[in-house]
Amino acid sequence: xxxSSLEYVTKHPSLGEGLDGPVSSLGSLFSTFFKIGMFTLGxxxxxxxxxxADVVDKRRWISKKEFLDLIAIAQSxxxxxxxxxxxxxxxxxxxxxxxIVSALGTALPSFLIILAIAMFFRQFQDNPVVASIxxxxxxxxxxxxxxxxxxxxxxxxLNWVNxxxxxxxxxxxxxxxxxxxxIILAAGIGGWAYGTIIKPxx
Amino acid sequence: MIYLYLFITFFEIGLxxxxxxxxxxxxxxxxxxxHWHWMTSAEFTDIVAISQMTPGPIGINxxxxxxxxxxxxxxxSMPMAVLGSATATFALVLPSLILxxxxxxxxxxxxxxxxxxxxxxxxxxxxxGLLAAATLLLCTRENFSAPSENAWQFWISVSLFAxxxxxxxxxxxxxxxxxxxxxxxxxxxx
Numbered sequence: 222x223x224x225s226s227l228e229y230v231t232k233h234p235s236l237g238e239g240l241d242g243p244v245s246s247l248g249s250l251f252s253t254f255f256k257i258g259m260f261t262l263g264x265x266x267x268x269x270x271x272x273x274a275d276v277v278d279k280r281r282w283i284s285k286k287e288f289l290d291l292i293a294i295a296q297s298x299x300x301x302x303x304x305x306x307x308x309x310x311x312x313x314x315x316x317x318x319x320x321i322v323s324a325l326g327t328a329l330p331s332f333l334i335i336l337a338i339a340m341f342f343r344q345f346q347d348n349p350v351v352a353s354i355x356x357x358x359x360x361x362x363x364x365x366x367x368x369x370x371x372x373x374x375x376x377x378x379l380n381w382v383n384x385x386x387x388x389x390x391x392x393x394x395x396x397x398x399x400x401x402x403x404i405i406l407a408a409g410i411g412g413w414a415y416g417t418i419i420k421p422x423x
Numbered sequence: 424m425i426y427l428y429l430f431i432t433f434f435e436i437g438l439x440x441x442x443x444x445x446x447x448x449x450x451x452x453x454x455x456x457x458h459w460h461w462m463t464s465a466e467f468t469d470i471v472a473i474s475q476m477t478p479g480p481i482g483i484n485x486x487x488x489x490x491x492x493x494x495x496x497x498x499x500s501m502p503m504a505v506l507g508s509a510t511a512t513f514a515l516v517l518p519s520l521i522l523x524x525x526x527x528x529x530x531x532x533x534x535x536x537x538x539x540x541x542x543x544x545x546x547x548x549x550x551x552g553l554l555a556a557a558t559l560l561l562c563t564r565e566n567f568s569a570p571s572e573n574a575w576q577f578w579i580s581v582s583l584f585a586x587x588x589x590x591x592x593x594x595x596x597x598x599x600x601x602x603x604x605x606x607x608x609x610x611x612x613x
């Protein structure tokens with residue numbers, strides 16, 4: 222079993238020298254997040270353990286507790302989760318330039334890889350072999366979007382009081398073509414009104 | 424002009440995209456397919472498939488790909504399409520940058536306040552609805568065919584949907600593996 226870098230450094234104190242306190246140049250922020258963006262398959266949540274291993278355990282830029290707090294906040298904020306986390310860490314270490322450099326580092330590998338694929342894919346999408354592969358993939362992808370609906374429903378702790386919210390939202394978007402942005406706004410305002418006006422009087 | 428619309432659209436998606444990558448997909452789908460008709464629902468589904476199989480956050484991947492596809496479909500050249508993907512990706516990240524810096528600077532201690540928590544109390548169930556809507560909106564003729572059009576393809580598609588659904592939710596098989604298997608099934612059967 223491989224030991225984590227934190228344990229390794231604790232066991233070999235000489236290796237930990239220079240790790241106390243955040244030693245972070247803009248360049249090292251960029252290269253750290255570029256590496257993380259480059260090598261994590263499976264989206265934002267797959268990045269968390271990698272970011273933790275690098276930023277918390279290896280480089281000790283922030284403490285484990287701070288990292289967990291940042292995750293909790295980044296999760297509830299809008300936007301791309303991994304980008305939010307990298308901006309938080311970048312800002313904490315090097316203020317606004319750090320935030321920009323970290324976001325750029327996280328996004329750039331995805332951007333370059335997808336760009337290469339997009340150019341390539343458009344030349345091959347009409348190829349009969351590629352077309353039949355994608356005819357098989359499409360229904361599978363719809364299922365991959367259906368599954369997080371159920372996982373999210375579980376973590377949102379739906380009950381008899383609030384289960385009408387997702388049902389109404391889905392029907393408004395699906396049948397009436399209402400923009401999801403309005404649903405988000407209405408739900409946020411509704412939650413605020415319920416929490417500050419209705420609930421205290423109950 | 425398409426760049427301005429791309430910028431505004433993806434800025435909005437970045438600003439209102441709650442619930443992680445998949446939550447954001449319902450916004451991207453609504454804006455790029457239903458609202459602007461920049462691409463078909465089959466093209467959108469292909470983008471999601473490729474975004475899932477390549478490294479990096481799915482939100483960034485699909486914004487980059489969607490920006491490229493939107494400009495290319497409008498009939499512009501490849502360098503113009505590259506600019507489109509840069510516009511979409513930049514616009515998607517910009518609200519995060521502004522919001523996260525503001526939160527770090529001013530609001531970190533308010534994030535656990537009862538007011539903010541009650542806003543999230545409304546948002547969380549709504550995001551479930553967003554994802555359900557995205558799923559329903561992707562159940563199209565382009566993605567599944569239809570019994571009247573091509574009964575063979577329709578029933579194979581429905582079986583692949585069911586198998587992938589069961590494989591992810593119950594058996595917890597890696598989504599990338601399932602996409603590859605579905606692609607292989609498509610190659611053999613469709």
